[in-house]
Amino acid sequence: MSSSSTVHLSLPQWDVGGFRRIRFVYLEDPTSFRLTECPHQGPVIPLYLGADVFSSTDVRTENHPRYHAKFAKKGLATKITFSSALRFHGLKVPSANNSLWFYSIQGLFRVAFEMYSKQEQLAVLENFQEVWKSQINDSPLKMSYSLRMQLDFAAPSSMCDTDLRNDMSQLQHCQVGMALVDVRVSDKSDASADHDYCSFPRKSLQTEQSKLVLSTVKQKLHSLDDKLSSDTQSHTEQLGTILLLLENINQYMNGSLEEKDVTETVLALLQAKDWGSAYSSSLLSCIGRWLGQQFHAANSSISQKVEGFKVQHIERISDLPPAEQLATELFPEAMQTLLLHWMGLSEESTVEKRHSEYPILLLILEFANHNLITGVAHVLYSSLICK
Known part of the structure; x- marks a missing residue:
């Protein structure tokens, strides 16, 4: 050399x-x-x-x-x-x-x-x-x-x-x-x-890699076609989910994939089988990580809402609206939905039960988002910091 x-x-x-x-x-x-x-x-x-x-x-x-x-x-x-x-x-x-x-x-x-x-x-x-x-x-x-x-x-x-x-x-x-x-x-x-x-020309490498990926995608589609053609009976229960996935792929390639379509498909996949216990599920861990990142990213907009709310209610800070109204007005619906179902309060729960649990839910939302609104949150937070 x-x-x-x-x-x-x-x-x-x-x-x-x-x-x-x-x-x-x-x-x-x-x-x-x-x-x-x-x-x-x-x-x-x-x-x-x-x-x-x-x-x-x-x-x-x-x-x-x-x-x-x-x-x-x-x-x-x-x-x-x-x-x-x-x-x-x-x-x-x-x-x-x-x-x-x-x-x-x-x-x-x-x-x-x-x-x-x-x-x-x-x-x-x-x-x-x-x-x-x-x-x-x-x-x-x-x-x-x-x-x-x-x-x-x-x-x-x-x-x-x-x-x-x-x-x-x-x-x-x-x-x-x-x-x-x-x-x-x-x-x-x-x-x-x-x-x-990193500045070494990559065009030829990227082209070859793209060809490899495309070839693999085609092989998997052919394999799926072969499986469905050879044994239609054993896949009957899976056909609905398979159709949803293929429709999503088609919409994604056409640039027309919408959130509601993804929601329906993700829910179908989550319900497709028992994915394991809460202690050992990599799926739950992944979803939890993703949700946490999304909620964390929303913190600045939540803080702006909370600060605006405090300015409007500065004269009646000791006489705030009910916990349910506060939670609905200040925090994203997805956060409330997660916590309500986590606490066992589905849409079918009695109104009285949901009302009685909302102060706890509001307190969790205040702490999790680092935005204290109620007097209870301020007192508890101060006590925790001292310890």
Whole structure:
């Protein structure tokens, strides 16, 4: 590999499910690596990019190096310094050292079970258990490696060809599972202090990824057609929900999807089966998180309403309207609906019962939205703060 040439690489990635994707490389030996696994070439060690392993965790980005170093002391992570001629698409790396942190499969599992949600832990277990089994006897990683040579430039004759071709000036694509690897060699030297890999041209990569997604969508639609054609009786109870989903997809593609349509479909999915108990339901947790975020985003508009209300009633602050009227006037209907049903007060509950519970509901809404209106809320809040 000429020292004046620059090789741009896209690391292959493993879709773990949800929004988490982890990029990786294969360690061939202490000085070489691959982006493709070639079984007949001998054993390799998969290493997973530390930035992806720690993404969407509670650890702040500026604290990642400290955590990486901690895991490196246990042989679960390593700092890899690559040849100065290599550039990685989608990553910013100082050209002074051109290094990245990576984790072994054992390190990935350790981080997952210490820092991921239960659902993400399950996704890691389901997606990586075979890798973990195959690498069970791997030795602990060294604190650092210096990798000077990439062994799979994907020459046309073979994906696993180890001959380093100096005449590859064209863009080549190697298929690695479902991940597309871009390799571009440039003879122009890059003298910038820091290489902004995020600015590497992505048009061809995006086009190929779009084709893959489109192909997958078509395959799933064909599969659905085959299932419905071959065994119509066993899917009778599901047809209504399937129709709602397909209608929503059609409206979404046409740009005509409305909230009422989504409401009907989401409700049908929620009622489709028993999704588990309140203590272990990932669905309820997800809905709870989404609702909380929506309600939190409404806080500023609620505060404006409350402040306007206080200005209007400043002279009669000790003689406020009934709790039900206050709650209806100042807080979103969705908040009241959630709490009323949570408290067991459906629309069928007696008027007297609902009236008797509204002061409690109003108090919860005041505290949850950090907007105190009633005297009771002010007294209780002061008491709680003192404790």
